[in-house]
Amino acid sequence: xxxxxxxxxxxxxxxxxxxxxxxxxxxxxxxxxxxxxxxxxxxxxxxxxxxxxxxxxxxxxxxxxxxxxxxxxxxxxxxxxxxxxxxxxxxxxxxxxxxxxxxxxxxxxxxxxxxxxxxxxxxxxxxxxxxxxxxxxxxxxxxxxxxxxxxxxxxxxxxxxxxxxxxxxxxxxxxxxxxxxxxxxxxxxxxxxxxxxxxxxxxxxxxxxxxxxxxxxxxxxxxxxxxxxxxxxxxxxxxxxxxxxxxxxxxxxxxxxxxxxxxxxxxxxxxxxxxxxxxx
Numbered sequence: 279x280x281x282x283x284x285x286x287x288x289x290x291x292x293x294x295x296x297x298x299x300x301x302x303x304x305x306x307x308x309x310x311x312x313x314x315x316x317x318x319x320x321x322x323x324x325x326x327x328x329x330x331x332x333x334x335x336x337x338x339x340x341x342x343x344x345x346x347x348x349x350x351x352x353x354x355x356x357x358x359x360x361x362x363x364x365x366x367x368x369x370x371x372x373x374x375x376x377x378x379x380x381x382x383x384x385x386x387x388x389x390x391x392x393x394x395x396x397x398x399x400x401x402x403x404x405x406x407x408x409x410x411x412x413x414x415x416x417x418x419x420x421x422x423x424x425x426x427x428x429x430x431x432x433x434x435x436x437x438x439x440x441x442x443x444x445x446x447x448x449x450x451x452x453x454x455x456x457x458x459x460x461x462x463x464x465x466x467x468x469x470x471x472x473x474x475x476x477x478x479x480x481x482x483x484x485x486x487x488x489x490x491x492x493x494x495x496x497x498x499x500x501x502x503x504x505x506x507x508x509x510x511x512x513x514x515x516x517x518x519x520x521x522x523x524x525x526x527x528x529x530x531x532x533x534x535x536x537x538x539x540x541x542x543x544x545x546x547x548x549x550x551x552x553x554x555x556x557x558x
Contacts, residue, residue, distance in 0.1 A: 298322055298383075300418040300557070302411045304398040307387050309374055310355055315398030316376075316387040317410050319418035323425035324384045326377045330356055332421050333375050333386075337361055349375075365413050367406045369393070386421070388414055423557050430550040437543045444536045451529045458522050465515035472508035475501055 300319065307316040321329070334349050338358055349358040356375040363371060374389040390397040390410060397406050479501040 300415055300422055302415045302418065304407070304411075305387075307376070307389075309376070309389055310353065311374075311391075314389055314391075314396045315402075316389045317398060317414045318385060318387045319414050321384045321386060321418050321421045321425070322382060323429065324421045325425070326379050326384065328424055328428075329377050329384055329386050329421055330375070332417065332424060333388075336417050336420070337363055337373055349373075363413065366390070366397070366409045367392070367403070371397075384421075386414075386418070419557055423554060426550060426554045426557060430547065430554060433543065433547050433550055437540065437547055440536060440540045440543055444533065444540060447529055447533050447536060451526060451533070454522050454526045454529065458519060458526070461515050461519045461522065465512055465519065468508050468511040468515060472505055472512060475505040475508055479505060 298320070300321065302317055302319045304315050305318045306313055307318065309316070330349075333356065338347055338349055338361060347358045347361040349356050351357075354376065356377075357372065359372045360370045361373060362368060363373075369392050372391040374391070376385075376387040376389075378385040378387075395402060397403070397410055479498060482497050482501060
């Protein structure tokens with residue numbers, strides 16, 4: 279089992295270290311206003327809603343002093359007009375965003391239109407193009423980190439739940455142990471009571487002088503009754519003890535299984551932390 283866990287960890291670490299780099303490419307893509315150059319970034323794991331929410335926060339940050347341009351959805355595109363992204367250019371931009379979701383990756387395409395045309399197209403400013411490449415690569419990195427961060431949070435919640443399960447199992451096992459201790463004490467008391475009743479019965483049979491037959495029988499019947507009751511309680515205590523010992527054994531197995539789950543989950547969390555740290 280330890281070898282299996284180690285191999286899984288090594289495989290996952292290799293996968294983490296070999297994760298897809300975030301790159302931005304300028305590609306000719308179709309849009310609602312024709313075929314134009316777009317800044318395209320591929321981001322693993324992210325969802326369309328995460329991509330659009332982050333795009334809104336990235337290109338239209340809130341301001342206390344002026345109203346920010348609003349991003350609107352038009353069919354399959356999200357459009358914001360007249361926004362100034364100073365990290366790219368001081369010229370107002372119409373920004374058209376498209377998102378395409380695939381099983382493992384999300385494609386985000388951003389068209390940046392100025393009065394003179396589209397950034398990324400032939401003849402556009404190289405300086406602005408390079409700035410846009412950096413800007414949307416940072417956006418892609420942030421989006422990837424956001425997606426992995428959510429995954430990490432979910433796995434940490436799972437780990438927390440597993441640890442809480444283990445605490446409950448441990449607490450329950452302690453309760454079982456206390457119950458068994460009480461049962462064993464009761465069993466010893468009933469066994470002592472049975473031994474005492476049995477001894478009294480023997481003594482009664484030996485020392486019967488001066489007693490009538492009816493009186494002797496009444497004493498012996500009462501002692502037999504006490505002896506039978508004590509033995510019955512001993513038997514009941516043994517049965518109860520066995521029942522709780524089975525519960526303890528079952529609980530301890532559950533604890534071992536839960537410990538293995540926790541170990542695997544801890545490794546998963548650690549792998550995601552490494553993965554998150556490596557997203558740059």
